[in-house]
Amino acid sequence: MTKQPQITVLDAGGQYCHLIARRVRELGVYAEVQPSEIAAEKLEDRRGIIISGGPASVYESGSPQVDPEIFSLGIPVLGICYGMQLMAHHLEGGAVIKGVRGEYGMAQLNVTQQDRLFEGFQSVSQVWMSHRDRVGQAPEDFEVTAATATCPIAAIANDWRKLYGIQFHPEVVHTHGGKIILGNFLFTIAGCAQDWSPTHQLEQLEDEIRSTARGRNVFFFASGGVDSTVAFSLCLRALGKDRVHAAYVDTGLMREGETEFVREVFTKMAGDSFEVVDAKQEFLEKLTGLVEPEAKRKAIGEEFVAVQERVLETGPFLNGKWILGQGTIYPDTIESGGTAKAEVIKTHHNRVAGIQALIDAGRLIEPLAQFYKDEVRQVGAAIGVSDELLDRHPFPGPGLAIRCLCSAEVKAARQVDAGYILPVLSVGVQGDARTYRATLALENYSEAAFHTATESINQLADVNRVVALVQTAAPLASFTSQVAAIDATRLERLRRCDAIVRRLSVESGFEEKVWQFPVVLLPCGILGKPDSIVLRPIDSVDGMTAQAVPMPEALLKQMCEELMAVNGVCAVFYDLTNKPPATIEWE
Ligand code: XMP
Numbered sequence: 001m002t003k004q005p006q007i008t009v010l011d012a013g014g015q016y017c018h019l020i021a022r023r024v025r026e027l028g029v030y031a032e033v034q035p036s037e038i039a040a041e042k043l044e045d046r047r048g049i050i051i052s053g054g055p056a057s058v059y060e061s062g063s064p065q066v067d068p069e070i071f072s073l074g075i076p077v078l079g080i081c082y083g084m085q086l087m088a089h090h091l092e093g094g095a096v097i098k099g100v101r102g103e104y105g106m107a108q109l110n111v112t113q114q115d116r117l118f119e120g121f122q123s124v125s126q127v128w129m130s131h132r133d134r135v136g137q138a139p140e141d142f143e144v145t146a147a148t149a150t151c152p153i154a155a156i157a158n159d160w161r162k163l164y165g166i167q168f169h170p171e172v173v174h175t176h177g178g179k180i181i182l183g184n185f186l187f188t189i190a191g192c193a194q195d196w197s198p199t200h201q202l203e204q205l206e207d208e209i210r211s212t213a214r215g216r217n218v219f220f221f222a223s224g225g226v227d228s229t230v231a232f233s234l235c236l237r238a239l240g241k242d243r244v245h246a247a248y249v250d251t252g253l254m255r256e257g258e259t260e261f262v263r264e265v266f267t268k269m270a271g272d273s274f275e276v277v278d279a280k281q282e283f284l285e286k287l288t289g290l291v292e293p294e295a296k297r298k299a300i301g302e303e304f305v306a307v308q309e310r311v312l313e314t315g316p317f318l319n320g321k322w323i324l325g326q327g328t329i330y331p332d333t334i335e336s337g338g339t340a341k342a343e344v345i346k347t348h349h350n351r352v353a354g355i356q357a358l359i360d361a362g363r364l365i366e367p368l369a370q371f372y373k374d375e376v377r378q379v380g381a382a383i384g385v386s387d388e389l390l391d392r393h394p395f396p397g398p399g400l401a402i403r404c405l406c407s408a409e410v411k412a413a414r415q416v417d418a419g420y421i422l423p424v425l426s427v428g429v430q431g432d433a434r435t436y437r438a439t440l441a442l443e444n445y446s447e448a449a450f451h452t453a454t455e456s457i458n459q460l461a462d463v464n465r466v467v468a469l470v471q472t473a474a475p476l477a478s479f480t481s482q483v484a485a486i487d488a489t490r491l492e493r494l495r496r497c498d499a500i501v502r503r504l505s506v507e508s509g510f511e512e513k514v515w516q517f518p519v520v521l522l523p524c525g526i527l528g529k530p531d532s533i534v535l536r537p538i539d540s541v542d543g544m545t546a547q548a549v550p551m552p553e554a555l556l557k558q559m560c561e562e563l564m565a566v567n568g569v570c571a572v573f574y575d576l577t578n579k580p581p582a583t584i585e586w587e
Helices: 017-026 068-072 082-090 178-189 198-213 226-239 258-273 280-287 293-314 330-336 353-360 373-382 399-403 449-459 488-508 553-564
Strands: 007-011 031-035 048-051 077-080 095-097 103-111 124-131 134-137 143-147 155-158 163-166 217-222 244-250 274-278 322-325 414-416 419-430 433-442 463-472 519-522 531-535 538-540 546-548 569-575
Touching: 007 017, 017 031, 017 178, 017 373, 048 082, 048 178, 068 082, 077 082, 082 095, 082 134, 082 155, 082 163, 103 449, 163 178, 198 217, 198 226, 198 373, 217 226, 217 293, 226 244, 226 258, 226 322, 226 373, 244 258, 244 293, 258 274, 280 293, 293 399, 399 488, 399 519, 419 463, 433 449, 449 463, 463 531, 463 553, 488 519, 488 531, 488 553, 531 553, 553 569
Parallel strands: 007 031, 007 048, 048 077, 077 163, 217 244, 217 322, 244 274, 433 463, 531 569
Antiparallel strands: 095 134, 103 124, 103 143, 143 155, 155 163, 414 419, 419 433, 463 569, 519 531, 538 546
């Protein structure tokens, strides 16, 4: 489908690049993402250009650049974070200062000069910062329009040339009034038309499914997730039941009751055109002995492909009358298409070799490839996919495997001023780069600790996450990690704990108040009770950034009581860390 974008977001490697495009679309303007180096001449018919943030320093060799001609097209340009620094770097008179310490998190922005970008924006406002370098000198003929305590040049503008730079992130919810700024750029400055809504595309989507299928049938691997289910229903609508088939691979890594749920939903939609493939044993064997998060993901990704190939080889797929359908959404296509520079925080398996071969042979159909997640939900609701399905919390493809942490060594918890350093590593994201570090465990849980978590991390170089101990069977001083991989016992332990947490969250209504609620098993405890549980309820808009959420005391008490009764569980911790600096999942 070829909707002409009015706005191009240049991807300078930031985690936030898609979030910017999404926000623009939410404002009713169709935006696409392109690699930052795209030639200026290819952007001549855009209404505006936005340069995203990114983890690099403009001075590093190989850092993302832009074609400097984009500043002379006469098209409005907004540089965000690293994008602003690129602007200062390329334009006459501008300079970027190398930062020693970063500024991550909330800051207070003082607008010192109202211009068209800041129209209607409060002159003192909370903004979200995530940077190390900063602009030290605005380019010639630019005004400095805003500052924070640690960043004297937090916004620059040349109204006449319609070039604007802001150091903070207007696209994240933590920046109050960020949408006002984006709206000003789109409508007042760039003159965009408000003409985009995903549900207007339905008819066109179905036409496109029919023309891509060209008489062939479509085979789906269903996961029970929103994307593949909506993609499947779209194909059902476009082609009818006889021409669409779905298989669900039971990896054994799913939550309690998941396979039954998917079976029910799909049987209702597709009747006999749905089957469950049991691959539990294969997945468990592939994961045996693996510890490192990316190694686990890779093994799962490869096994998925192996099972898929097996199914396709034995199924009706061989005769060439079938093509494969996938629920791939827009961010997936960009991130695995080789254009994005975002440092690999975590790989999402989507464009593996076997799938690439199908694309090359014209045997892949991805009806949602142009949409973001919230747009997929809108499409789903418009075609009658049930709320029960659309409102589900997101669940990662590799399932419980990435919530069942593993360890290669026996190591004791180490006491520090603030608490104990737990001997397990988890993934984090700081200044757009991946970290793999230890966790600080505070000895006492309190709501006040949520406010100081980021500060504690900034003070401890080797830590990217803070948890608080809620209940334990032994003092933290006696905790050690165990040599542990994924096995049936630990998976079942985690599945039981996850089911307890989910049941109590649903019953209490807490489930609706959070965006996602991972329950994590740590290979950390004492003899006879080798594992601990971490509760990780978070609020988020799209998973790119997230806030740790406290829960009502009575609920927490009830959860702990039931969790501590599960065989092998030594303690319950509560994850207090926002994203950044931690990620939502521990791996
Ligand atoms: P992180 O942990 O990166 O998670 O903050 C952001 C969102 O992505 C989900 N996630 C995954 N989803 N395959 C998936 O399909 C994966 O490997 C994966 N890793 C993380 C995570 O659950 C959260 O919603």
